Amino acid sequence: MSHVAIMGNGPQELLPELSRYQSIMDVWIGADRGSLTLLENGITPDYAVGDFDSMSTEDKLNVQRHANVFASYPSEKDETDLEIALNKAYALNPEKIYLFGVTGGRLDHALINIQLLYAMKNRTITGVIIDRQNRLEIAGPGKHNISHDAYYPTISFIPHTRLVKGMKLEGFYYPLTDKTISWGSTRCISNKLISDFGTFSFNEGILLIIKSRDV
Numbered sequence: 001m002s003h004v005a006i007m008g009n010g011p012q013e014l015l016p017e018l019s020r021y022q023s024i025m026d027v028w029i030g031a032d033r034g035s036l037t038l039l040e041n042g043i044t045p046d047y048a049v050g051d052f053d054s055m056s057t058e059d060k061l062n063v064q065r066h067a068n069v070f071a072s073y074p075s076e077k078d079e080t081d082l083e084i085a086l087n088k089a090y091a092l093n094p095e096k097i098y099l100f101g102v103t104g105g106r107l108d109h110a111l112i113n114i115q116l117l118y119a120m121k122n123r124t125i126t127g128v129i130i131d132r133q134n135r136l137e138i139a140g141p142g143k144h145n146i147s148h149d150a151y152y153p154t155i156s157f158i159p160h161t162r163l164v165k166g167m168k169l170e171g172f173y174y175p176l177t178d179k180t181i182s183w184g185s186t187r188c189i190s191n192k193l194i195s196d197f198g199t200f201s202f203n204e205g206i207l208l209i210i211k212s213r214d215v
Contacts, residue, residue, distance in 0.1 A: 002026055004094040006085045007034035007045075008113070009054060010101035014131045018043065018100070020151075021130075027092060031085035034101050035063040044068065047088050050081035086116065096126045103131045118160065118206065135211040143201035148193045152211035157181070157188035157200065164205035171198025181205075 005025045009032055018041050030038045032050030036059050039045070048067035052060045053075045064070045073084060082102065089097050097120055102113040113129065117138040120127035129136040135152045138160060146155065157167070159181050169176040173192045181187055200209075 002094060003096045003098065004029065004089045004092055005098040005100060006031055006082070006089060006102075007038050008082050008085075008099065008101035009033045009037075009105075010131070011104040012037060012040075012101075014104040014133075015041075015100060016130050016132050021098065025098070026094075027089075029085045029088055030063070030067065032081035033059075034081075034085075035067060037101060039063065039066055047071070047085075049073070049084045049088055051075040051077070082113065082116070086119075090123065090125075094125060096128065099127065099129045100131070102129055103134070114208070117208075133213055133215065137209045139200075139207045139209055141203050141205070143199055146193070146198050146200060146209070148196045149211050152213050153192060154212045154214075155191050155193065156210045156212065157191075158208040158210065159183055159185070160206040160208050162205075164202050164207050166201070166203035168201045169198070170200075171195055 003025050004027045005021065006029045022043065027046045028038055028043050029047045029049065030045040032052055033054045035045045035048035036055060039062065045063070045067040047069045048063050049071045051073050099113065103110050114136065117127040117129065117136065121138055121140065127138065135149070162183050164181045167176055167179045167181050167188070169191065171193055173194055176188070179187065
């Protein structure tokens with residue numbers, strides 16, 4: 001299994017154009033109401049999982065009829081619906097997991113969902129969060145290639161650890177050489193590539209890479 005997509009309960013108005021991603025996905029998983037969101041966007045969930053307590057009985061039955069696999073869980077449980085969906089994704093041994101509908105709304109949910117990228121990295125799985133304005137990934141030390149995305153042209157680098165040391169940017173409008181970036185620093189915000197490809201590297205820490213666009 002290569003690419004698995006999970007749809008969360010986030011606001012529909014923050015979703016990207018899902019048709020841009022359908023051709024690259026092997027499996028679509030709906031977490032709770034995210035299953036209904038998939039159906040409403042013309043995508044049949046391969047798996048629909050969660051407690052479904054945020055849905056009407058009619059909507060729940062609609063998901064149950066159309067999803068290839070439907071698994072309902074108690075509303076009182078240790079895992080969130082998104083974690084249940086992630087565990088299903090992990091069982092498929094993917095190379096990459098895309099998370100949609102996991103931003104917007106409650107800030108505590110958005111922050112913990114971003115931290116899930118780190119949990120995926122620890123499993124040697126590439127995690128990506130995508131919404132209408134942003135595409136987020138996480139990276140560890142080393143040299144990494146990065147490509148221009150016309151849909152998300154602005155690139156920012158944000159420390160996920162207190163310090164990111166030895167930061168170097170090549171092929172960017174604002175290059176950087178051997179700098180330490182700390183929490184609260186805006187040094188690596190709102191950069192752009194000067195060609196189709198560039199590189200970033202660092203030797204200590206964990207980095208969030210955010211490609212974004214204005215409204």
